[in-house]
Amino acid sequence: MNRMVPLAILALAILAFATLMLVIAPAIQIRSEAPTPGLKPYTAQQLRGRTQYVAQGCIYCHSQQPRSIDQAPDAERGWGRASVASDYAYDRPHLLGTMRTGPDLFNVGARLPSRGWHLTHLYQPRAIFGWSIMPAYPYLFERKEHAEPGDVVIILPADRAPKKGVIVAKREALDLVAYLQSLDHTFPAPTRAVRDDGYAEKGEPR
Amino acid sequence: MESFEPYEEFKPIPLPVLIIAVALALWGVFTLLDNGKAVTVGRAERSDQIADQHANRQNGAELFVSRCATCHQPNGSGVEGAIPPLASSPFLKASPEVAMHILLNGIDGPIRVGDATFEGHMPSFASVLSDADIVRLVTHVRGTFADRHDLLTEGDVATARLLAGRRGAWQGGQEIAARLDASLGPQPPMSSATQAAIDPIAQKLVSQGNGQTWACASCHGMRGQGSASVPRLAGLPAAYIAKQLGDYVTGKRRNETMQLVARTLKPQDMRRIGDYYSVMRAPSNARASLGGDLVRGERLVLDGDWARGLPSCVSCHGPSTFGVAPSFPALSAQHPEYTAAQLTAWVSGTRDNSTGRLMNGIAARLNDADRRAVADYLATLPPVPAPATRGRTNGK
Amino acid sequence: MESEERERVEGGEERARPLMGRGVRTAIIAIGGGAALFVIASLAFDAGIFSDRGEVPMSPDVAQAQMFQPPAETSIPDGPAGDAVRRGQAIFVNTASNAGDFVGNGVACASCHLDSGRRANSAPMWAAWVAYPKYRSKNKQINTMEDRIKGCFTYSMNAQASKSGGPPPAGHAVYKDLETYMHWLATGAPTGANMPGAGYPTLEKTSLGYEPARGQKVFVAKCAACHGADGAGQLDINGRIVFPPLWGPNSFNWGAGMARVNTAAGFIKANMPLGQGSSLTDQQAWDVAAYIDSQERPKDPRQTGSIEENAKANHGGDSYYGKRIDGRLVGVGTP
Numbered sequence: 043m044n045r046m047v048p049l050a051i052l053a054l055a056i057l058a059f060a061t062l063m064l065v066i067a068p069a070i071q072i073r074s075e076a077p078t079p080g081l082k083p084y085t086a087q088q089l090r091g092r093t094q095y096v097a098q099g100c101i102y103c104h105s106q107q108p109r110s111i112d113q114a115p116d117a118e119r120g121w122g123r124a125s126v127a128s129d130y131a132y133d134r135p136h137l138l139g140t141m142r143t144g145p146d147l148f149n150v151g152a153r154l155p156s157r158g159w160h161l162t163h164l165y166q167p168r169a170i171f172g173w174s175i176m177p178a179y180p181y182l183f184e185r186k187e188h189a190e191p192g193d194v195v196i197i198l199p200a201d202r203a204p205k206k207g208v209i210v211a212k213r214e215a216l217d218l219v220a221y222l223q224s225l226d227h228t229f230p231a232p233t234r235a236v237r238d239d240g241y242a243e244k245g246e247p248r
Numbered sequence: 249m250e251s252f253e254p255y256e257e258f259k260p261i262p263l264p265v266l267i268i269a270v271a272l273a274l275w276g277v278f279t280l281l282d283n284g285k286a287v288t289v290g291r292a293e294r295s296d297q298i299a300d301q302h303a304n305r306q307n308g309a310e311l312f313v314s315r316c317a318t319c320h321q322p323n324g325s326g327v328e329g330a331i332p333p334l335a336s337s338p339f340l341k342a343s344p345e346v347a348m349h350i351l352l353n354g355i356d357g358p359i360r361v362g363d364a365t366f367e368g369h370m371p372s373f374a375s376v377l378s379d380a381d382i383v384r385l386v387t388h389v390r391g392t393f394a395d396r397h398d399l400l401t402e403g404d405v406a407t408a409r410l411l412a413g414r415r416g417a418w419q420g421g422q423e424i425a426a427r428l429d430a431s432l433g434p435q436p437p438m439s440s441a442t443q444a445a446i447d448p449i450a451q452k453l454v455s456q457g458n459g460q461t462w463a464c465a466s467c468h469g470m471r472g473q474g475s476a477s478v479p480r481l482a483g484l485p486a487a488y489i490a491k492q493l494g495d496y497v498t499g500k501r502r503n504e505t506m507q508l509v510a511r512t513l514k515p516q517d518m519r520r521i522g523d524y525y526s527v528m529r530a531p532s533n534a535r536a537s538l539g540g541d542l543v544r545g546e547r548l549v550l551d552g553d554w555a556r557g558l559p560s561c562v563s564c565h566g567p568s569t570f571g572v573a574p575s576f577p578a579l580s581a582q583h584p585e586y587t588a589a590q591l592t593a594w595v596s597g598t599r600d601n602s603t604g605r606l607m608n609g610i611a612a613r614l615n616d617a618d619r620r621a622v623a624d625y626l627a628t629l630p631p632v633p634a635p636a637t638r639g640r641t642n643g644k
Numbered sequence: 645m646e647s648e649e650r651e652r653v654e655g656g657e658e659r660a661r662p663l664m665g666r667g668v669r670t671a672i673i674a675i676g677g678g679a680a681l682f683v684i685a686s687l688a689f690d691a692g693i694f695s696d697r698g699e700v701p702m703s704p705d706v707a708q709a710q711m712f713q714p715p716a717e718t719s720i721p722d723g724p725a726g727d728a729v730r731r732g733q734a735i736f737v738n739t740a741s742n743a744g745d746f747v748g749n750g751v752a753c754a755s756c757h758l759d760s761g762r763r764a765n766s767a768p769m770w771a772a773w774v775a776y777p778k779y780r781s782k783n784k785q786i787n788t789m790e791d792r793i794k795g796c797f798t799y800s801m802n803a804q805a806s807k808s809g810g811p812p813p814a815g816h817a818v819y820k821d822l823e824t825y826m827h828w829l830a831t832g833a834p835t836g837a838n839m840p841g842a843g844y845p846t847l848e849k850t851s852l853g854y855e856p857a858r859g860q861k862v863f864v865a866k867c868a869a870c871h872g873a874d875g876a877g878q879l880d881i882n883g884r885i886v887f888p889p890l891w892g893p894n895s896f897n898w899g900a901g902m903a904r905v906n907t908a909a910g911f912i913k914a915n916m917p918l919g920q921g922s923s924l925t926d927q928q929a930w931d932v933a934a935y936i937d938s939q940e941r942p943k944d945p946r947q948t949g950s951i952e953e954n955a956k957a958n959h960g961g962d963s964y965y966g967k968r969i970d971g972r973l974v975g976v977g978t979p
Contacts, residue, residue: 044256110290111539111620118538118592118620120477120585123297153476153585156466158457159505171504197462199508228476228537230297239290240283319882321734321741328740328747330883369881551717554759559919564870564887566880572887575869603869610919635881 071236077131080229084132084221091221094214095137098179105139106148106225112241122149122227126235129227144176151226160219161196161211169202182215293539308388311381315373315630316389318550319568324393332361332368340394342429345408347386348400349428351377352412354529354633357420358436365436368420369570371630374412375531376581379405416529417633450524453517460512464521471530479586482530483632486522487574492601493518500601502593532581532631536624538588541617545625548618549579556613561622564606570632575603580629587623711764711841712771714829725824732825735818736761736769739801740885743818746797748805749942750877751896753822755888756800758915761829764841765914765921771842773830789826790819799899804945844910850927854905854962856969859935862928866917875939891939893978898944898965905962908933938964943977951975 084092095101108116110124117123125148130136154160159170165183167174185207189195193210203209211219231237306314313322319331326333338361339346354372358365377385379402390396418424421435455470457463464481468474472482481489495501496510513521536542547553549569552560562569564576571578579587593599594611602608614622717733720726735742737760739752754760761769776789787795797803797811804810812818833839864873870887872878877889889895901907913929915921924932944965947954951973955966965975 044253110293112289115616118585118588120589122476123537149476153478154467155469155475155478156462158462158466162462170508197457197460199511200460228535231294233291233295233298235294237290239286242286242289242293321738322730323734323742325734325741327738327882327884328744330879367883552759554763557919557921563918566886567884568880568882570881572878572880576886604866604917604920606917606919633881 072127075128075131075236078126078128078227078229078231078235081129081131081227082224084224087217087220088224089221091217091219091224092137094182094218095221098182098218100147101137101139103139103141103143103176104145104147105142106136106146107138108146108148110237110239110242116146119145120149120153121146122152123231124237125227126231126237128232128235147222147225149225149227151223152228155223157194157219157223158197160222161194161215162198164215164218165196165198165209166202169199179215182212182218183209184212186210297535297537306381306384308384308391311377311385312388312392314546315377315385318562319370324389326361329364330366332359332364332366334389334393337361337393338432339424340390341396342432344386344390344396344398344400345404346424346428346432347390348382348405348408349412350418350424351382351385352405352408353415354417354630355420355424356417356529356633356635357423357438359421359424360433360435369633369635370417371568371570371580371633372412372417372529372531373630374409375533376628376630379409413531447520447524449517450520453513453521454524458512458517461509464509472525472528473530473533474583474586475533476583477585477589478583480530480532480534480582480631481525482528483570483634484522484525484577485571485573486519486526488571488577489522489525490515490518491574493521495601500599502598527634529634530631532627532629534581534583534627536584536627538584538620538624540584540620540622540624542621542625542628544618545621545623548614548622549625553618558610558613561626569626569629578632579626581631582623582626584620584623584627587626588619591619591623712768712833712839714762714768714770715831720828728821728824729828732821732823732828733760735822736825743797743812744806745808746801746803746806746810746812746818748802749896750885750889750894751801752885752888753796756902756911758918761826763915765845766911767843768829768841769826770830770833771839773826774833774835774837774839775842789823790814793819793822798945800896800902802895802897802942804897805893805942844907845914847906847909847913847926847929850930852927854909854930854934856931856935856938858927859931859933862924862932863935866924866928867932870917875936890936891941893942895941897942898975898977899946899958903937903941903963903965905930905933905937905964908937934964938969938974940974940976940978944975947975 107125108121108123111117113124129148130138161183163170164179166178166180167176168178183196185204186193186209187207189208189210193208194216195208195210198204198209316334320326320334321331324334334340339350339359350370352372352374355368355370357368359368360366373382382405383400383402386400387397418427420438421432422437425432425435454464457466465472467478468481469478472480474480492501493506493510493513494515496503496507499507510518548558549561552558552563561579564572565579566572566576569579590599591611591614594602594607600608611619720729720733731742736753736757739754740747740750756767757763757769758766764771772792773789776792777786779785780787780792782795783791794811794814863875867890870878871890872887874892875890876892876894877885878887880886896902902911909926909929912933913922913924913926917923944954944958946958951966955963955975959965959975967974
């Protein structure tokens, strides 16, 4: 080891270059992005629901980043147009997700707008989809003898309903569903939006 | 110093490593350039999406061909006994506001043009044409077929559009003459067929559910417009809706959510829901969103592709894709995600309930791009002008 | 397993069992090479080098694609000739609107000549154009194309019930426009040649013969959803004809070619149900044609005396005209 100094300089230079390209440059590119026109900030309830989304670990199985039709048939699945950086303007931190064990949720509010449906599905996914592998979240709900005023009673098929009383949603469940219903990015993306357009030319013939 | 540090001889970098390094660098540059092209294409796609929603770039003649000619015919002759001719139509000779109001609201009632009376069901174009489109279209149509050239402004259309949202379709020529222009001459009155009274039981089912299942409107919307993969139901034939609900129960059509819903409905509920939605007129909220080729879509919908054994959509779903009761649903203004998903479902077998299994064969001959093209084109069409009276239901 | 082998090799067993070492090396190279080839091949497949992925098999209509192809609609020329082609096409597709004075029912040219007269085996216009003038036994004289079109208006479009009470008079613009359209469709077609796909295919008689009663079952199962249980066709919400009427007052009259069972059977076999051509058996096609053509329709305009006389003069072969079904005389016409 008789060329310590040049070696160290080279190593640092490579590190600096990588940081510049992978951290600093993207940050500069994204920080000037205004929210996509049509994107609404979250309400207090939706923000609480977002916390639930994180706490319940939804992100481990659900992504929030539909890809363009040139990359995957996400739009045909009803998952919406390809997302762009400015769609995440109010998400700190973003909840892009990396796994698609379940479907993408970026537009779940558009394709599944029903609160009642979501509550049933969170309480017991297999009440709707017999084959679903999603975990149930019964602890976001409680059983009561009678629903009190203001309670949201969830609808269950006969074979899943409790023998006595009713299942009502706790506040956490209602918050989470409010957040899911807010996930609706069906407005168009700005032309010069920042996103990975790789493979876009492969769409031919369109 | 006992230890001897071995002398390192200078060795040049081996040639293969150099070659690999140069190749990697070239690859990197190529990828950057290639990506530049992709970015251009991606931007063009996004700008198309915006353009489709806000400012259609067609001129008046092109708008006429793509929006009016399937019914009124390219030469404006109309269709004997069904669609009024545009040439020599008193509605076009009147002030430009008349044509504008008709485009914005549509017509649902009898009108008289020349010597003939037409039972008009014209769609409202308010949800599919921009203010500028309507100005260009009205100018072109009146100039071509009535030799009238006084102009309309976008401001007029914007003002009228605000009012248009609050009222339904024009109830025939008599109402248009009374409200807009008395010079239209005598127009036939609305037929005595009673306006369909809203069925309170169906309305409760739709808006609140039956206690055992979710309300229809919680997904399909209060106006039956649907969204994304939730289909639009407004204006579909009553018997078609009832049949689909029945088919969910028997499993001929598979959709877990709808199967659960349909099992809680009695057959008479299904018919009530069908009747309820079939007379509903709702603006379109569908947008071409799958990146389909609209020109190809238009060709497939209007002419088919006989080289592949594909008949046109309109040969069964009607010349304006407004459906033919009871077997053939309306297709216009349907959400493209839903249409494309159904075309896939016919092939995969999750849906197997079409008349004579016609759709199975047709869907199998559409490739991915065609599916998206058809779905996107249908989404650009105006919503079904559902006849609002039960006396005159779909077809026969 | 692999590392075990290597250890043994390095352990000096190579000398003891030289063949074993060489075998392992060959195996490693073979597996590695195979994997590399697989990766390259799948990359090539992904790039679409081997096949056209995503292309739908064209099997249903290979036969159609191999027949004469008329010019594309986009290639209609500009100018007066092109305008005539467009007018002709408009008449062809929407006869009741564009030649309304001469149409007495709910049938258009394109009702029987599918795909605007382009479809092979549904009497395409590109094949008809190059076959005229010709001698027809129907009227025992040389027919020009105008004579032939006049026949269509007289019988298939039942001109006797139209506003003008008859077909367009000789030399009428309707003929000129329709002929211009046909001439353009036949661009490049060989005159007088026997073109594959011309007319309707001739269907061999089946051993059972044909029978309306059997045909009724086929009709209910395969046709009624579109053409209506009463054969009167169906309209859309605006009263436009979507599915043409097959019998009854709004259908073609007894003089039309389609009123003959053999003609109808050939058309049905090749083209019906729409989009599912050739899906019916020959027997089904014959039977359902017999059912349709045994129903009552507008009277034959050639009839001057009794039905029996007209049957003898103009109806032979596979027609129910002038015969009795369950005691009902067929051919009396509709009110």
